[in-house]
Amino acid sequence: MEIDTFRRCLALLRADYPSWDAPAKRFENAYRRTPYTILVSTLLSFQTRDETTLEAGRRLFAVADTPEAMLALREEEIAGLIYPVGFWRKKATSILEVTRTLLDRHGSEVPRTLSELTAIKGIGPKTAKIVLENAYGQSVAAVDTHVHRILNLLGFVETYTPEETDRALEAKLLSEERKGLNRLLVSFGQTICKSRHPRCDACPIREYCPEYDE
The missing domain is CATH 1.10.1670.10 (Helix-hairpin-Helix base-excision DNA repair enzymes (C-terminal))
Structure with a gap:
């Protein structure tokens, strides 16, 4: 073409x-949309249907939708809230690791560049680009x-x-x-x-x- x-x-x-009534569009009004919740939701989404990711995000962000609040949760609590997303135990671990890095290196802010995002363990180029597109409107x-x-x-x-x-x-x-x-x-x-x-x-x-x- x-x-x-x-x-x-x-x-x-x-x-x-x-x-279009697409599952991907339902995220726009499902919960408070911030760079952090967009990042965590993207981490939840891999190898998981959007409908499942959406409900997991609603449960999780009703309890903790900031890095500080997330770090107050135990890994087992996060795992229980996001179940049954794919690899839910591993994703609970990853969410905490990524969140700690945001707090330690970036003052709890989600970076605005591809290089800074992909330097964080657990964030690959695809995740980073989804965040840059949806959180910061980048091209x-x-x-x-x-x-x-x-x-x-x-x-x-x-x-x-x-x-x-x-x-x-x-x-x-x-x-x-x-x-x-x-x-x-x-x-x-x-x-x-x-x-x-x-x-x-x-x-x-x-x-x-x-x-x-x-």
Whole structure:
């Protein structure tokens, strides 16, 4: 897919976005959104359905939604609050480790740069980019399975891993075009372009999709 065609697709998807009832969109009003709660919620989300992550976040942040409050909890308490997210015991440990680092190195503030975030044990590039996009509105695009799958499906990239897709996007898209891309494509993948049983009849960009068969 050529870049101009892809840009037309992005415009159509953004116009259709308000009508999607995607689990990813429900985080926006689920609890007090701060850089810290966004970071912790992202840590909870890996290998876990958004619906499960959302409820775990609600339970956890009702008790502790600041670094200071989180460190007042025991690891077992955190684990109980976030169950049944995937790897809940390991994630409870990670939340405390990351939170201690924020307090010790950054005055309890969540850093605003990729390099500072990824220097914290337990925070990888994908987590860092999701935080920078959603907490600080920066023009970065976190590549998860939805983003990787959809971009390859459209033929905009030809890559084998999300990491390769990430590098391709850095080269192909302008900074402002990467802004909000993760939220847009994740929501699109959850509601219309599903990996199983895609709703092609409801897709606003089906005419541009190589896989669409009338």
